Amino acid sequence: MLSAKPFRRLGQTILLSLGVLALGVVWDNWGDMVLPQKDAPALSGMTTEAQIEQGRYLALAGNCMACHTSLGGPALAGGRRIDTPFGGVYSSNLTPDPQTGLGRWDAQDFWQALHLGRSKGGRLLTPAFPYNHTSVIAREDSDAIFAWLNTQAPVAQPQPAHSLVWPVGTQAALAVWRSMYFEPSPFVVDKQQSAQWNRGAYLVEGLGHCAACHSPRNALGASGAVNDLSGGLMPVVNWYAPDLTRDAETGLASTPLPEIVRLLRTGASASAQTNGPMGEVVQHSLQHLSPNDLQAMAVYLQSRAQNAPEQALQSPRQPARISLQVANHGTKVYERHCLQCHGEKGEGINTPDGKVAYPSLAGNRAVLMKDPTNLVQVLLYGGYGPVTKGHPRPFGMPPFVLELDDRDISAVLTHLRTQWGNQASEVTPLQVNRIRAAQGH
Structure with missing residues (x-):
């Protein structure tokens, strides 16, 4: 006959372990409240x-x-x-x-x-x-x-x-x-970097909380470290925040610093435009920052992109194999809805003073992104840049959510991604349907 003692001891061990774990969690979150309080850091005295x-x-x-x-x-x-x-x-x-x-x-x-x-x-x-x-x-x-x-x-x-x-x-x-x-992350100055670089890091990792969007989240909603800028799909809002350390996705490593600053300050540069959640950040926050702080952020972001580990070399992209029916349909949708602004060859249109009115689609990083989520979002709900002092009247694109169905959108986006030297994968109606359904439309 088996003795009950080993099972009783096992149960006691498990209960004791759970109790210790629970005490550890409580101490981790509230332990400092039962300890003698340390003197608070000296404040500045009277508010000025x-x-x-x-x-x-x-x-x-x-x-x-x-x-x-x-x-x-x-x-x-x-x-x-x-x-x-x-x-x-x-x-x-x-x-x-x-x-x-x-x-x-x-x-x-x-x-x-x-x-x-x-x-x-x-x-x-x-x-x-x-x-x-x-x-x-x-x-x-x-x-x-x-x-x-x-x-x-x-x-x-x-x-x-x-x-x-x-x-x-x-x-x-x-x-x-x-x-x-969660572990508090007080800023630590990197003595091997300049004061400007450290100021940029402080703003990006702290107040800017860039990694809150530009890092992947796990099933429990936890994002990466405060300096994790590796990109990811933003839950609920369903936009893809690109990897800020990959030049192929953002161009930060190769774009001149003044153009990065211009993008942060105005929402538009010679080669990129902000949209969606990033457009809101420029609208409500970044455009109000000082030139010195924007320059510091640009220096830090470019440094991160230039010093990121090299991505594994990939074989040259092969043109997507699409059916003649999809190709013809995509061409017709483009000619009907897109050509007037983006040009016969996807070259875009600039204003007389050299600013981008309608962006070029040929070689456009946003068009070539592996994840087509943002492209679908813009086509469904419109493309509108932020209104800023440096870009007070941005041109925009109307929404097509009620005008184009999933087949239309997948065909025209596939057209964009396979024309004018662009070589990216086909966008399928199922992908479009899933993105549309996630937004409730």
């Missing part, structure tokens, strides 16, 4: 106009307004729904209202939120707030942003309850997720 202005500038650099303002609502009062694969998250109220905003917070509470992703009182924040990136922000800059927020008009607007699927939004689930994927 210079500090407030610095905070305003940094809040623009971080694009705080975009997420913390609901459509048509008061600025920074929160309430904007941010959709995730696990449900909706509503942004918090950043105005100094004492009941629903930050009115009862101090600079230390705000710093803890940025650095640890934890609200006043210890509540863990959802990672829709990119606290892995805000943990990069220096204490001086955190205090400046908080000082500026305190100058805003208080708005009494409670944060709506998140609509995340259970148990994703629970504190226990957040604690486990954070123990697996």
Whole structure:
């Protein structure tokens, strides 16, 4: 007869291990709250106009307004729904209202939120707030942003309850997720690089939180490190954020620095235009940054692209083998809807002062991208660049979501990707259908 003792001991061992693991998760997320508090870093004392202005500038650099303002609502009062694969998250109220905003917070509470992703009182924040990136922000800059927020008009607007699927939004689930994927990343100066390079790295990895879009996410929603710029499909919004370290996808390694700066500042350069989510970033954030900061970001991004490990050499692309029926159909759709703006040979049109009105499609990196998601998105919903001081009246492309079906779109995109020296794979009706369905159309 088998003894029950070994099984009892095994059960006790498992329970003990789970208990130790649970204690480790709790300590990892709240352990510092039960320890004697270290003295907070010295603050700057009385708030000055210079500090407030610095905070305003940094809040623009971080694009705080975009997420913390609901459509048509008061600025920074929160309430904007941010959709995730696990449900909706509503942004918090950043105005100094004492009941629903930050009115009862101090600079230390705000710093803890940025650095640890934890609200006043210890509540863990959802990672829709990119606290892995805000943990990069220096204490001086955190205090400046908080000082500026305190100058805003208080708005009494409670944060709506998140609509995340259970148990994703629970504190226990957040604690486990954070123990697996979150580690504060204070910025460390690379002494082998210039001050300009380090400033660019600080902006890209912290306030710019570029990797929040330009790095892949796993099944649990975790993105790469704050400096991971390897590209990936953005969940829910369904745009592909290109790999910023691959010249084939962005041209950052080979584009002259002034043109990179121009793209960041205006949304358009001689060889590229921003659209979709990146267009919004230029519209609401990047165009407001100083020339020095934009130059620093360009220097850092170009350095990353130039120093990335060489991609494995691929055999030359072979022209896609497409049927005569698809080729003829694509040609007809192009002639009917595209030729007038993009030219008979995909050469595009420039304005008299040399600016791009309608981009060339021949040799266009966006056209040749392995993942055709962005091409389908632009054709469905239109292509409109941001309105900026340096590009006040961008030309645009109308949406064709109601005019062209999946077969039309796949045929014309295949036409673009196989003409004028372009050599890229065919776009199929099934690919178009999946992208259209993901957007609910």
